[in-house]
Amino acid sequence: MEQRQNTSTDEGFVILGFNSNGTLQNIFFALFFLMLLITLSGHLAMVVISLVDPALSTPMYFFLRSLSFTEICYTLVIVPQMLANFLAKNQRVSLMACATQMYFFIAFGGAECFLLVVMAYDRYVAICHPLRYTVIISRNLCMQFLLIAYISGFAISLALTMLIFGLPFCGSHNINHFFCDIPPVLFLACSDTHVNEMAVFLVCMTNLLIPFLLILLSYVFIANSILRIKCSQGRKKAFSTCVAHLVVAVLHYGCAIFIYIRPRASYSLNEDKVVSLIYTNLTPMLYPIIYSLRNKEVKGALKRVWERKFVSMAI
Incomplete structure (x- = not known):
């Protein structure tokens, strides 16, 4: 058994990706490559304009910039390998490369979950306690929230990655997914994984379900405050x-909760691959559109940055 374990570990893993014919593979590659470009362009634009435009120096845009940076890292951890798998099926990755990808995926994903809660709290204070907003949401508090988000995400990721890759892997080393995610890697372990699964379940409950419930609670209070707005146009815009x-x-929490917080017996790795596409490709692409590009202040900042660039080129 020890010899089989070492052999499988030396060989690493094979990422199976999606089973489809060559034409579909090319179509998928073009589609997700386009989504990647849109995602990176939107988030990079948010990072740049929030740094160079003084009008976007408020806490809300500090958190949006942090979220965009996190999403850029999160996307680059997953999507390039997925695209490469469309072009060359059954990619082989070493054990270390697989563990590294999982570590950064969980780390940035965990930091994002905390950031989304902080952003919901920021909006709650801004709408429900507008007169005290600048006192409550200070720059120091913003930095503290950001540090907590990243330290928590990376610490939890280290614990989970060590827990999973401390298991023996023998027999099949084919990962039925498009990246090194937790469930498909756990399926390859050749020892009892009950304790590991319980640990993953508890961590995901902390990182996914509780933050999601806090976000919903914050928006309940926000909705209650919006209903008190007398101006119908302002109420409609806020809603x-x-x-x-x-x-x-x-979309983000629902898909992640569906995959990580359910019994192993109900897992379907083929279904999970499809669901994973939503929170690794679709929601990162939607963030700049929903949080930033629909905002008049961001549009104004983009226009000012573009005009300054145009003037400097003309000079």
Whole structure:
């Protein structure tokens, strides 16, 4: 058994990706490559304009910039390998490369979950306690929230990655997924994984379900405050923004909860691959549109940055 374990570990893993013919593979590659370009362009634009435009120096845009940076890292951890798998099926990765990908995927994903909660709290204070907003949401508090999000995400990721890759892997080393995700790697372990699965379940409950419930609770209070707005146009605009934010939150947390917080017996790795596409490709692409590009202040900042660039080129 020890010899089989070492052989499989030396060989690494094979990422199976999606089973489809060559034509579909090319179509998928073109589609997701386009989505990657849109995602990176949107988030990079948000990072740049929020840094160079003084009008976007408020806490809300600090968190949006942090979220965009996190999404860029999160996307680059997963999507390039997925695209490469469309071009060359059954890619082989070493054990270390697989563990590294899982570590950064969980780390940035965990940081994102905390950031989304902080952003919901920021909107709650801004709408429900506008007169105290600048006192409550100080720059120091923003930095503390950001540090907590990243330290928590990376610490949890280290614990989970060590827990999973401390298992023996023998026999099949084919990962039925498009990246090194937790469930498909756990399926390859040749020892009892009950304790590991319980640990993953508890961590995911902390990182996914509790933050999602906190976001929903914050928007309940926000909706209650919006209903008190006398101006119908202002009420409609505020509701539109809240609904858009909630749609993204439901997509992100809903898909992740579906995959990570359920019994092993109900897992279907083929279904999970499809669901994973939503929170690794679709929601990162939607964030700049929902959180930033629908915002008049961001549009104004983009226009000012573009005009300055045009003037400097003309000179």
